[in-house]
Amino acid sequence: MRDDTPNSWESRADSYSLYGFTDLPSIHERGAVIVTHGKGPYVYDVHGRSYLDGNSGLWNMVAGFDHPGLAEAAKAQYDRFPGYHAFFGRMSDQTVMLSEKLVEVSPFDRGRVFYTNSGSEANDTMVKMLWFLAGAEGHPQRRKIITRINSYHGVTAVSASMTGKPYNSVFGLPLPGFIHVGCPHYWRFGKDGESEAQFTERMARELEATIITEGPDTIAGFFAEPVMGAGGVIPPSAGYFQAVQKVLKKYGIPLIADEVICGFGRTGNTWGCQTYDFVPDAIISSKNITAGYFPMGAVILGPDLADRLQDASEAIEEFPHGFTASGHPVGCAVALKAIDVVMNEGLAENVRTLTPHFEAGLARLAENPNIGEWRGKGLMGALEAVKDKATKTPFDGKLSVSERIANTCTDHGLICRPLGQAIVLCPPFICTKDHLDEMFDKLEKALKKVFAEVA
Numbered sequence: 001m002r003d004d005t006p007n008s009w010e011s012r013a014d015s016y017s018l019y020g021f022t023d024l025p026s027i028h029e030r031g032a033v034i035v036t037h038g039k040g041p042y043v044y045d046v047h048g049r050s051y052l053d054g055n056s057g058l059w060n061m062v063a064g065f066d067h068p069g070l071a072e073a074a075k076a077q078y079d080r081f082p083g084y085h086a087f088f089g090r091m092s093d094q095t096v097m098l099s100e101k102l103v104e105v106s107p108f109d110r111g112r113v114f115y116t117n118s119g120s121e122a123n124d125t126m127v128k129m130l131w132f133l134a135g136a137e138g139h140p141q142r143r144k145i146i147t148r149i150n151s152y153h154g155v156t157a158v159s160a161s162m163t164g165k166p167y168n169s170v171f172g173l174p175l176p177g178f179i180h181v182g183c184p185h186y187w188r189f190g191k192d193g194e195s196e197a198q199f200t201e202r203m204a205r206e207l208e209a210t211i212i213t214e215g216p217d218t219i220a221g222f223f224a225e226p227v228m229g230a231g232g233v234i235p236p237s238a239g240y241f242q243a244v245q246k247v248l249k250k251y252g253i254p255l256i257a258d259e260v261i262c263g264f265g266r267t268g269n270t271w272g273c274q275t276y277d278f279v280p281d282a283i284i285s286s287k288n289i290t291a292g293y294f295p296m297g298a299v300i301l302g303p304d305l306a307d308r309l310q311d312a313s314e315a316i317e318e319f320p321h322g323f324t325a326s327g328h329p330v331g332c333a334v335a336l337k338a339i340d341v342v343m344n345e346g347l348a349e350n351v352r353t354l355t356p357h358f359e360a361g362l363a364r365l366a367e368n369p370n371i372g373e374w375r376g377k378g379l380m381g382a383l384e385a386v387k388d389k390a391t392k393t394p395f396d397g398k399l400s401v402s403e404r405i406a407n408t409c410t411d412h413g414l415i416c417r418p419l420g421q422a423i424v425l426c427p428p429f430i431c432t433k434d435h436l437d438e439m440f441d442k443l444e445k446a447l448k449k450v451f452a453e454v455a
Helices: 011-018 024-030 068-080 091-106 119-136 157-162 168-169 198-213 240-250 303-316 329-344 346-364 401-413 433-454
Strands: 035-039 041-046 050-053 112-116 145-150 180-182 219-224 255-258 281-286 298-300 370-376 383-384 417-419 422-425
Touching: 011 255, 024 035, 024 401, 024 422, 050 433, 091 157, 091 383, 112 119, 119 255, 119 281, 119 298, 145 157, 145 198, 157 168, 157 281, 180 198, 180 370, 198 219, 198 240, 198 433, 219 240, 240 346, 255 370, 298 303, 329 346, 346 370, 346 383, 346 433, 383 401, 383 433, 401 417, 401 422, 401 433
Parallel strands: 145 180, 145 219, 219 255, 255 281
Antiparallel strands: 035 041, 041 050, 112 298, 281 298, 370 383, 383 422, 417 422
8 A cells, every 4th residue: 555654655756747547546545656676577666565567567578677688788888889869871880780680580571770769759750751752752642541449559649649549539639630440359349140250351341441431542551550459459350461451452551560569579479460471561669679678669661661762752862850869879789689689598489488378377367257358469468357258248447447456466466457448468578487377376366356346
């Protein structure tokens, strides 16, 4: 429980901090958790309590919280060259090497990379690239961006407009021209008697109908997460991306894979698009690109978009966009090390090794009569709480069931994330089977306690 003494960490946080994406009634009752350090997959608060972080920080601390190689890479680069930009034809050697590495490990045979400070900025940048390209090629009316209901693409004005979440209405968003089509969650949105294949076909038909209604020559691009992360870990229905890409190619609309969460190993492959067997026109990367040790985002353009954007820039002698810390040398050095750690130090392989155990744990907890569905891919999963399993009826939102489950988990020394009516898990790649067992045991106790109170 919270410490309300005037100089407590909780009181100081309340006095000077504005909480983002935080359930304020929980904060008022419990106080913030103020963490000081981490070891492996655990974090520790100011009171000395430890928590197994079942959410890898915010999806991104995949190598844990004290990886010596990542910390050393940052320290060495700070000593060597602590900061620079990527403007005016100047950039660090680390930036050049990271761009080469990102294209090398991408599904593209060649391409170009542009750096940002976050996934939100990378999605925002990609939209500006598409708008710039459309105007340069004589199609200035190509401004509309299509995403999906329940998708998450960021918090800038543009990326929040792309995000298919109702909470953005408090900001007067989405901006005009941002269109949200159906969410490919078969369990929740499939019709009675509709097979998964039929559901996928319907998603493709509805996308095409939207494109025709809006006008194909007004659409600049389609953005999609391979697995919807902040939507509640929603894998697509079988064959979804093949069906959707066929429609997009018919109308010459680029497919942008938002791999901010899925990229660099989370789904069991380097990229989520590889897991679902499609090649996009561009990839948005962040989070795991530095294993959370430095804020960074990247737009990785495939060959077609790279060539066209280069031609458009040549025509006006520049690409007029960038950020002060784009391609920061410390960030690039950390990213080079993080990619090596994930791909060559056994972390990616550990994801594949642990996935069956992770899925078995989710399936076991889904036997609870108040869990309607377990879902996931690789080391990302969710349990959907329901009042009635047979009818998939959710609990009354006023009960805040997922928030109560997450708070109870925190009391037991486990951090997990409530998303809608779901509890989301995305443990660090360094976890062992024992860590997963600890995670599921603590979550099971929390589920039993909360469901006993509300069911």
